[in-house]
C-alpha cells in the first residue's frame with residue numbers, strides 16, 4: 367500500500383482526495399496540507415476517511431507519493447524535501463519545473479521520481495514517441511473563457527481587460543518558456559507538451575480569450591519525420607474556471623498506475 371499526501375486542497379487537490387477516498391487499489395490518502403485550514407476542514411468533511419492536516423514543510427514525512435497541486439510556491443517549498451527523501455513527486459504546476467532544472471538532478475541523486483501527469487491535455491505518448499525521431503515543430507493553441515483569465519499580473523501590467531471581450535482575442539503568442547513565466551496558473555499544459563517533445567524554447571504557444579469557449583480548449587499540432595499529429599480537447603472546467611476537471615482525473619489515473627505492485 368502506498369501513501370499519498372496532497373499539497374494544496376483547491377479544485378485539483380480536493381478532487382484527487384475524493385477520488386482516492388472512493389477507493390483505489392494499492393493507494394491510501396495519508397495527509398493533506400492547506401493554506402486555509404478552516405476551508406480545508408470543510409472539504410475534508412466530505413471524505414469517508416479523513417486524513418490529518420499537516421504543515422506543508424513536513425508533508426514529505428507523511429507519504430510515499432506527494433501530489434503538488436498548490437502552485438509554484440508550494441512546489442518550491444516541498445520539492446527538495448520530497449526528492450531528498452527518495453520519494454515520488456507528482457507535479458501539476460509543471461511550468462515551474464522549466465526554471466528548476468536542479469530538481470531533476472536532485473531526484474537522480476536520491477532516487478526520487480518526478481512525475482508530470484498529462485493534466486488537461488493528452489496525446490503525449492505520441493509526442494514522446496515522435497521525439498525519438500525528429501520533431502520539426504510543436505504548437506499548443508489554448509482557448510479559455512475570459513473568466514478563466516482573471517487576475518493575471520502579466521495581462522494587468524499591459525492594461526489588458528478581458529471583461530469586455532466579445533470575440534476570440536489572441537492574448538499571448540510565444541514559446542512555452544515564456545508561457546510558463548507569464549501564465550503560471552493557466553499554461554502548465556504548454557510545459558507538459560514541451561517536456562514530452564522538443565523543449566520549452568521551441569514549443570510554440572498561443573493563448574486566446576474566447577467568450578464562446580465552453581470550458582478550456584487545447585489543441586496540439588506536431589509535425590515530425592514520423593508523421594503529423596493533431597489533438598484537441600474541449601475540457602469541462604472544474605470548481606476553478608481556469609482548471610479543467612481532467613487535470614485531477616489525470617492524477618488519479620497516474621496514482622492508479624503507481625499503486626500497482628512493483629510500480
Ligand SMILES: NC(=O)C1=CN([C@@H]2O[C@H](COP(=O)(O)OP(=O)(O)OC[C@H]3O[C@@H](n4cnc5c(N)ncnc54)[C@H](O)[C@@H]3O)[C@@H](O)[C@H]2O)C=CC1
Nearest residue numbers: 374376377378400401435436437458459485486551609613
Ligand atoms: N498540469 C496541468 O495540466 C494543470 C495544472 N494546473 C495547476 O495546478 C495547480 C492547482 O490548480 P487548482 O487546484 O485549480 O488551483 P486552486 O487555486 O483551486 O488550488 C490551489 C490550492 O493551493 C492552496 N495553497 C496555496 N499555497 C499554499 C501553501 N503554501 N500551503 C498549502 N496550500 C496552499 C490554495 O489555498 C488553494 O486551495 C495550479 O498551479 C494550476 O496552475 C491546473 C490545471 C491543469
Ligand SMILES: O=C([O-])CC(=O)C(=O)O
Nearest residue numbers: 486552554555582609610
Ligand atoms: O486546466 C487547464 O485547462 C489548463 C491549465 O489551467 C494549465 O495548464 O495550467
